[in-house]
Amino acid sequence: MSSAGDRSTPPSDPWSPFIEAIVATLLESARAAGLTLADAELFEQLELDAGPDGDVAFPTHRLARQSGRAPAELAGQLAAGCRATPFVRAVRSKGAYVNFEVQPERLIDATLRLVFARGARFGHGEPSADPVCVEHTSANPTGPFHIGRVRNAIIGDTLARLSRAAGQPVTTQYYVDDMGRQAAMITWIWTKPRAEWPEEIRRTVDGEEAPGEKPDRHRGRPYPAISAYLKEHEAARAEVAEIVRAIESGRPPPEHRTLTQAILSGMLASLERLGIRFDEFVWESDFLRDGSVDGVIERLRVAPHAVREENGAWAIDAAEYGLPKESTHVVFQRGDGTSLYVTRDVAYHLAKFARFARVADVLGQDHQLHARTLNALLAEIGEPRRPEFLIYQDITVPEGGRMSTRGGSAVWLDHLLEEAVTRARAEVLRRREDLPADEVERIAESVATGAVRYHIVRIAPEKPVVFRWEEALSFEGRSGPFLQYSYARASSVLRKGGVEDGPYPFDAARLADPEELALVRVLARLPRVVAYAARTAHVQAIAGYAHDLADQFNRFYHAVPVLSSGAERASRIALVAAARQSLGNSLDLLGLDRLATM
RNA sequence: GGGCGCGUAGCCUAGCCUGGAUAGGGCACCGGGUUCCUAACCCGGCGGUCGAGGGUUCAAAUCCCCCCGCGCCCGCCA
Numbered sequence: 001m002s003s004a005g006d007r008s009t010p011p012s013d014p015w016s017p018f019i020e021a022i023v024a025t026l027l028e029s030a031r032a033a034g035l036t037l038a039d040a041e042l043f044e045q046l047e048l049d050a051g052p053d054g055d056v057a058f059p060t061h062r063l064a065r066q067s068g069r070a071p072a073e074l075a076g077q078l079a080a081g082c083r084a085t086p087f088v089r090a091v092r093s094k095g096a097y098v099n100f101e102v103q104p105e106r107l108i109d110a111t112l113r114l115v116f117a118r119g120a121r122f123g124h125g126e127p128s129a130d131p132v133c134v135e136h137t138s139a140n141p142t143g144p145f146h147i148g149r150v151r152n153a154i155i156g157d158t159l160a161r162l163s164r165a166a167g168q169p170v171t172t173q174y175y176v177d178d179m180g181r182q183a184a185m186i187t188w189i190w191t192k193p194r195a196e197w198p199e200e201i202r203r204t205v206d207g208e209e210a211p212g213e214k215p216d217r218h219r220g221r222p223y224p225a226i227s228a229y230l231k232e233h234e235a236a237r238a239e240v241a242e243i244v245r246a247i248e249s250g251r252p253p254p255e256h257r258t259l260t261q262a263i264l265s266g267m268l269a270s271l272e273r274l275g276i277r278f279d280e281f282v283w284e285s286d287f288l289r290d291g292s293v294d295g296v297i298e299r300l301r302v303a304p305h306a307v308r309e310e311n312g313a314w315a316i317d318a319a320e321y322g323l324p325k326e327s328t329h330v331v332f333q334r335g336d337g338t339s340l341y342v343t344r345d346v347a348y349h350l351a352k353f354a355r356f357a358r359v360a361d362v363l364g365q366d367h368q369l370h371a372r373t374l375n376a377l378l379a380e381i382g383e384p385r386r387p388e389f390l391i392y393q394d395i396t397v398p399e400g401g402r403m404s405t406r407g408g409s410a411v412w413l414d415h416l417l418e419e420a421v422t423r424a425r426a427e428v429l430r431r432r433e434d435l436p437a438d439e440v441e442r443i444a445e446s447v448a449t450g451a452v453r454y455h456i457v458r459i460a461p462e463k464p465v466v467f468r469w470e471e472a473l474s475f476e477g478r479s480g481p482f483l484q485y486s487y488a489r490a491s492s493v494l495r496k497g498g499v500e501d502g503p504y505p506f507d508a509a510r511l512a513d514p515e516e517l518a519l520v521r522v523l524a525r526l527p528r529v530v531a532y533a534a535r536t537a538h539v540q541a542i543a544g545y546a547h548d549l550a551d552q553f554n555r556f557y558h559a560v561p562v563l564s565s566g567a568e569r570a571s572r573i574a575l576v577a578a579a580r581q582s583l584g585n586s587l588d589l590l591g592l593d594r595l596a597t598m
Numbered sequence: 599g600g601g602c603g604c605g606u607a608g609c610c611u612a613g614c615c616u617g618g619a620u621a622g623g624g625c626a627c628c629g630g631g632u633u634c635c636u637a638a639c640c641c642g643g644c645g646g647u648c649g650a651g652g653g654u655u656c657a658a659a660u661c662c663c664c665c666c667g668c669g670c671c672c673g674c675c676a
Contacts, residue, residue, distance in 0.1 A: 047618075059618050061656060071656080095619060096656090140676070180676045284676095313674050324601050324672045334674045341676045365670050368602050394604065394670070402670085427638065447638085458624095459611070462603060464669060471610070472626085475638050478611080478624040485638050493635050536615065543613060547623075556633095558640045576635090598638080 001405035012118070012128055013527040014111040015048065018102045021087035022046065022056055026098070029081030033074075036068055049525065054073040054092070055107075061096055062264070071096035093421060104517050115578040123526035123585050125534075125557040130357035132168045137271070137278075137362075138175040141264040142182045142219020146410035147456075147467055148364075148395040148403040151400045152235070154456045154591075155392055156362040157276040158539040161589050163360075166534035171356070174278040175348065178252075178260045178285050180341070184243040186263065187256045188236075198236075201225045214414070216266025219259060222403055242531060244446060248338045250289055270413050274449050275591040287347040296381070298346045300332050303380035311335035311403040321376035323369070330346045330373050345378050348486045349387060359387040360537070365394060390537050392461035398468060411467055413452075420448030420473055427475060428598065440445030447481045453591055454480030458543040478547050483587060484595045486550035489557060490580035491596040497563050497573055506574035510567060515552075515559040516575060519540035522552045523582045553579045 009016035025038050042058070050057035060078065064071040075093035082091040084097070090101040115122045128327070136156020139149045140453045155173070177183065189201060204225045205218075230237050246252050264281075271277070287293050297314070300306060307329070314333040319439040323330070333341040352359045363371060371389045378386060394402050403410045424447035428440050435443075455472050459465055475481040494500045511517070525545065535539040556579075561573040584594045 044616080045618095050619090053619080057619080059657095061618070065656070109620050177676065182676070239676080264602060311674080315674085322601080326600085331674045336674085338674090365603065367671090367676095369671050370676085372601085391603075396669080431636080432637080463611085464604060466610095468610090474625080476625085477638095479638085481638055481640070482624095485636080488638085489636060496635060498634080501616070512600080538615090552622085553638055555641095557635080563635050598636080 009273035010527070012114070012123075012125060013526040014107070014114045015528070017045070017110065018087045018107065019043075019056070020136050021046075022100050025082045025085060025088065025091075026058060026078065029078050029085070029244075030063075030091050032081050033077050035063065037063060037066075043086055045416075048528070049521075050097075050099065053094055053097070054090075055102045055521075056100040058098040058100070059096060059097065064096070064119065094338065095379070096334045102369065104520075105508040107519065108511050108520045108523065111520050112504075112506055112508070112574055112578050114500070115523060115581050116574075119581065120585060120588070122581060123530045124165045125527070125531055128169075130168060130169045131355065132163055132170045132358040132360065133352050133356040134163065134170055134360045135173045135175055135352075135362065136160070137276075138177070139267065140177050140180065140182050141216075141260045141267065142186055143263065143405060144214070144216045145267055145413040145422075146403050146405065147413055147416055147472075150271075150274075150413050150452075151392055151395055151456050151461075151465070152362050152364060153271055153276050154274065154453055155461050155539055156389065157274075157591055158457050158542070158589070159360065159390065159534075159537055161591060162530060162534040162539065162542060163169050165442055165530050165589055168358070171279045172277075173280045173352075176260070176264060176281055176283045176343075178257065178283055179244075179247055179288070179344070181240060181244055182223075183256070183260055184240050185230070185248060186223065187253055187259055188243055189222050190219065190254055190259055191255050194362070197222075198229055198233075199484065201229055206528050214266040214269060215262040216264075216270070217414070219263045230469055237379055243337075247285065248288065250285075252285070256552060262382065263294075270417070273417060273437075273445070273522050274453055275593070282348065282351075284344055284348070285346050287315065287351070288339065292347040292351065293344055296350070297333050297339065299381040300343070300346075300377065305380060309335070312337075314325050315376060316380050318373070318376040318380075321372065321379065322371055327369065327373070330376060332377065342373050342377060345370075345374055346381070349374065349378065350383065352387075353383065353385050359385070360390060361387045362390045362392065365391055367391070390461060393464040395465045395467050402575075417448055419469070420451055421445055423473055424448045424451070424475070424481075432598075443595060443598050446595055447475065447484060450480030450484050450592040451475055453478075454483070454543060457539055457590060458539045460538065480590075480592050483583065483590075484548050484592060485548045485598060486553050487580060487583050487587060488595045488598045490553065490576050490583065493557075493562055495596070499573055499577070500547075502577060504570075504577045506571040508571070510571035511575060513556075515556040516572075517554045519575065519579060522549050523578055526582055526586070542586060542589050546583065548591060549579070549583050549586060553583065 009019050023039055023043055026042060030037055045058060047057045060071045062073045064074045073097055075096050075098050079091045079098045081094035087103055087106055088100055092099050134156055137153040148306040160170050160172045201222045204222045258562050300572045301314055303316060307315050307317050309315055313331050313335040315329040315331040317328060318330050319328040332340060368391055375386055396402055397409045421444050428443050529541055529545040533539060562576055565572055
């Protein structure tokens with residue numbers, strides 16, 4: 001059940017004329033009954049998708065209270081005073097509710113027309129001029145993705161797709177952290193002659209090095225061992241620290257950027273399989289190089305709560321920003337004059353604010369405090385704007401604990417995809433022995449990546465997730481492959497009917513089966529779902545919608561013959577085409593491949 | 599200790615922003631369905647003190663308070 005809420009009735013929403021008609025007739029009825037109420041108020045109280053008793057419901061409790069009347073009696077009177085219109089077939093009261101049932105033929109007609117008119121843009125909102133930046137993933141380029149980090153990428157990419165569909169000009173950015181100790185550790189080991197590698201680190205690379213191994217895997221392989229090694233060896237720590245200093249002074253080892261880039265490219269290749277690409281890459285060190293970090297430091301030094309620490313470091317006393325007691329002093333410049341991550345992040349965000357009307361950051365929950373610290377520093381330099389943070393919870397392993405690269409508990413994205421492809425291939429071969437091998441591979445890849453993407457995006461970001469292989473690799477029920485299968489079914493009907501490309505003439509009166517009307521109702525919801533999901537960043541809403549749509553399509557498919565039907569044939573084909581279009585648009589929003597056959 | 603998030607059937611989950619009529623799905627389990635457009639499907643059944651308590655309200659899974667449990671963070675790391 002959803003409220004009409006923001007009272008918008010855009011032309012991109014098939015419900016708009018129905019809502020307007022209902023508001024008008026209800027208002028008229030209320031006035032006739034001697035009641036005064038603003039149409040805005042009435043609009044807010046309307047409930048859409050109200051259930052079995054009607055399409056739209058109006059609860060009278062509030063109005064009853066205002067007028068001192070009994071809700072049920074009021075509902076009866078209001079219902080009786082509503083005229084039938086071309087849009088509204090019946091108005092009935094039930095208890096305290098006035099239920100409106102729209103003219104089904106009208107709804108079918110309006111919805112299918114809109115779907116065909118807008119095609120790939122059905123469900124999308126009106127274009128807006130305000131550019132939006134979505135920063136997501138931004139994982140340190142130190143090795144392959146594990147599934148925990150991929151949650152960021154999937155949520156961020158889906159948010160970007162939804163925002164675009166909602167009409168916003170979106171730019172996605174990956175913030176490449178090439179400045180930290182972690183990046184320095186990689187450079188430290190790979191710029192050292194192999195003969196000088198400590199034995200325990202060399203072990204991690206020798207023996208398993210495969211030709212054609214992805215660079216993120218290959219170059220990142222020694223990383224966990226370096227971590228452990230540095231804990232025990234001070235001299236090595238000093239060498240890494242020297243590299244960090246070189247990077248911070250703007251003179252990194254020449255191989256540094258190349259190595260970082262190589263690992264990043266391997267990581268991006270994995271995301272590419274999931275349909276995730278970035279418009280821009282922003283390198284953290286660039287803000288140092290172009291002087292903007294110095295600018296931020298200057299502004300922070302004269303900020304209202306700037307304090308100088310004993311050893312010459314500078315901080316903001318951020319007590320009033322509601323930070324935890326122990327971190328109220330936010331240091332933005334070290335005693336040795338170098339900058340910190342949060343300082344550079346301020347510079348980065350100022351650069352974003354200069355270009356974008358809205359700035360969204362997808363962050364893991366471990367960055368919660370960083371987000372608040374960043375906000376505090378922005379406030380201190382008088383920057384009124386703030387990023388919108390989308391914080392997601394960790395993916396943990398069943399044994400307990402977060403996924404750890406070092407602890408060996410990580411589930412690698414590449415491994416997961418490999419396993420998913422193996423299973424998907426077996427499923428395809430089991431039922432489609434007619435397909436050529438390359439076609440089998442193509443389908444298996446799409447099914448596998450679709451299953452993984454959907455498995456992550458279906459769950460609200462703020463929910464913690466425990467990773468389980470059986471669940472992640474499920475191809476049934478509420479899964480990506482279920483959606484793709486439904487799309488393939490619809491495609492198959494159109495293919496066999498010889499009408500893959502339309503046009504799709506139809507007569508709404510021929511679509512009288514309850515399952516047909518039910519399917520149209522689901523189709524008609526898409527524009528509102530997209531608007532809602534984009535506005536609230538509830539990316540899981542589109543996942544739920546796509547399942548509802550596929551589910552209802554399958555019910556219709558079983559209940560009603562299409563190609564073998566008589567006078568209804570053309571209209572049913574049109575309905576299948578519209579369902580395929582909407583489902584396809586939903587798959588696009590989720591980043592799942594449309595499969596014409598599987 | 600403080601901050602943030604989470605707690606809905608055996609398991610997973612939607613709904614919470616914006617309170618509204620019998621809380622939607624999926625997995626598992628039980629019983630059906632394929633001379634017909636793809637059975638990765640469909641139909642039926644089973645299963646709920648919405649963590650506990652209190653408050654606000656005509657009305658609370660939804661808002662407020664408190665408590666319990668779980669996770670994360672609280673660095674001159676990133």
